[in-house]
Amino acid sequence: MNQDVFEKYSIKRAVATLALPTMLSMLVTIFYNMADTLFVGWTKDANQVAAVSLATPVFLLLMAVGNIFGIGGSTLISRLLGEGKTEKVKKVSSFCFYGGIVAGLLMTVLFLAGMPLILSVIGCSENTEVFAENYLRYIGFGAVFVVLSNAFGNVVRGEGAAKASMFGMMLGTIVNIILDPIMILGMHMGVAGAAIATIIGNICSTVYYVIYLTGKKTILSISIRNFSMEEKIFQNVFSIGLPASINNVLMSTANIILNNFLASYGDIPVAAMGVAMKANMLVVMLQLGLGMGIQPLIGYCYGAGNIKKMKKAMKFSMVCNVIMGSLLTLFYVFFSKQIVNVFIDDKAVVESGIVMLRALMISGPFIGMMFIFNFSFQAMGKAIPSLILSLSRQGLVFLPVLVVANHFIGLNGLIYAQPVADIGSLFMAFGMFLFIFRNYKETDVVKEETAKEDMEEKMEGMA
Numbered sequence: 278m279n280q281d282v283f284e285k286y287s288i289k290r291a292v293a294t295l296a297l298p299t300m301l302s303m304l305v306t307i308f309y310n311m312a313d314t315l316f317v318g319w320t321k322d323a324n325q326v327a328a329v330s331l332a333t334p335v336f337l338l339l340m341a342v343g344n345i346f347g348i349g350g351s352t353l354i355s356r357l358l359g360e361g362k363t364e365k366v367k368k369v370s371s372f373c374f375y376g377g378i379v380a381g382l383l384m385t386v387l388f389l390a391g392m393p394l395i396l397s398v399i400g401c402s403e404n405t406e407v408f409a410e411n412y413l414r415y416i417g418f419g420a421v422f423v424v425l426s427n428a429f430g431n432v433v434r435g436e437g438a439a440k441a442s443m444f445g446m447m448l449g450t451i452v453n454i455i456l457d458p459i460m461i462l463g464m465h466m467g468v469a470g471a472a473i474a475t476i477i478g479n480i481c482s483t484v485y486y487v488i489y490l491t492g493k494k495t496i497l498s499i500s501i502r503n504f505s506m507e508e509k510i511f512q513n514v515f516s517i518g519l520p521a522s523i524n525n526v527l528m529s530t531a532n533i534i535l536n537n538f539l540a541s542y543g544d545i546p547v548a549a550m551g552v553a554m555k556a557n558m559l560v561v562m563l564q565l566g567l568g569m570g571i572q573p574l575i576g577y578c579y580g581a582g583n584i585k586k587m588k589k590a591m592k593f594s595m596v597c598n599v600i601m602g603s604l605l606t607l608f609y610v611f612f613s614k615q616i617v618n619v620f621i622d623d624k625a626v627v628e629s630g631i632v633m634l635r636a637l638m639i640s641g642p643f644i645g646m647m648f649i650f651n652f653s654f655q656a657m658g659k660a661i662p663s664l665i666l667s668l669s670r671q672g673l674v675f676l677p678v679l680v681v682a683n684h685f686i687g688l689n690g691l692i693y694a695q696p697v698a699d700i701g702s703l704f705m706a707f708g709m710f711l712f713i714f715r716n717y718k719e720t721d722v723v724k725e726e727t728a729k730e731d732m733e734e735k736m737e738g739m740a
Contacts, residue, residue: 296570298443303566318621328408330551334532341522343427346373349518351435355573359580367498381421388417400537419476426482449482520664527671549629564645575656598645606641640699
């Protein structure tokens with residue numbers, strides 16, 4: 278039973294069982310996201326590298342749509358399992374499946390019909406416009422599969438099936454990594470080959486999840502008979518899914534604005550920041566993976582009313598993230614030149630990329646704590662704190678810092694804007710954490726006093 282991990286495992290074992298497969302999935306996903314930049318970089322064409330960097334924020338929009346159904350559905354499913362409502366779980370997973378299909382089709386229409394506007398907004402120059410269009414056109418055709426694979430990597434994990442979630446994500450990633458050098462370099466397709474490889478990988482992941490969801494090892498369902506928007510399914514999925522997706526939307530928006538600012542200094546800074554951000558993903562995504570991994574455990578404990586176990590899981594995960602982030606940061610600082618050189622051999626891009634990568638790593642040891650806070654808020658159904666935190670790192674804090682830094686400091690201000698925003702967002706997360714858990718402490722005391730009073734009344738009645 279997948280539920281054993283929630284009910285019978287110790288904190289350390291439960292966190293390891295849920296988080297390690299998710300982190301491994303993220304590790305493979307990192308290589309998946311790096312692969313396009315890596316192999317396109319081997320063409321030794323800085324314009325194609327810049328084009329992929331410019332197109333990446335648009336691709337993040339598809340992931341944002343997937344997160345609406347993935348994270349929103351996953352957190353609701355884990356809470357329902359904690360409450361013992363297994364039949365409603367089937368309705369939720371079916372709603373997420375068909376909702377994801379409709380949303381993916383809408384994104385295809387938006388991508389293809391709005392291509393000229395998209396290229397203008399993301400800041401393409403005459404040198405990068407054709408490459409970015411080639412990349413995004415193929416991504417648009419495969420939007421449904423990107424949405425579904427991203428969504429059900431999360432939904433499947435919501436019932437505790439972390440290994441199945443991991444395998445689906447790894448399958449698509451490995452297929453993409455294999456196809457990238459063949460299509461980009463061997464078939465001389467450049468950025469178009471990178472996009473096609475990405476879509477084929479997402480198709481493979483989607484097919485795997487469909488097979489899993491129609492098998493006997495899951496209580497989830499994608500049967501049209503179970504599709505329902507009743508019992509507040511739509512409301513509950515979107516109340517958490519939207520804040521989660523907003524993080525991706527803001528990340529996309531922030532990257533677009535950053536790239537536009539960087540483009541005013543030339544194509545070299547755009548390419549360099551693209552490489553630095555892709556390299557930095559190792560630190561961010563692994564810590565993100567730990568936060569995502571424990572989310573079902575937090576949701577189940579919250580649904581079952583086991584607040585004490587929920588707190589212990591959060592604290593243990595935070596310690597793990599800080600240790601991991603610190604070690605990775607040290608590695609990146611000492612080997613930044615070698616890391617950037619892996620992506621591109623252009624001297625100007627490498628020199629700028631080293632400075633940018635080291636700047637991004639300033640918040641590396643601590644950013645994982647914010648992810649634990651955010652995913653825990655989502656798991657508990659705390660939509661407002663989750664929304665505020667999602668808005669902060671890439672919006673409420675980052676965008677003002679970005680604008681002010683560019684105006685007063687210039688290029689160096691843009692380089693250090695993200696770590697400044699990360700540290701500011703972490704303080705916000707910690708403040709919300711203290712406020713919410715103060716309330717839980719008070720609630721727990723009330724429950725204990727009420728239970729004591731009830732027991733005393735029963736004893737008096739028996740007397």
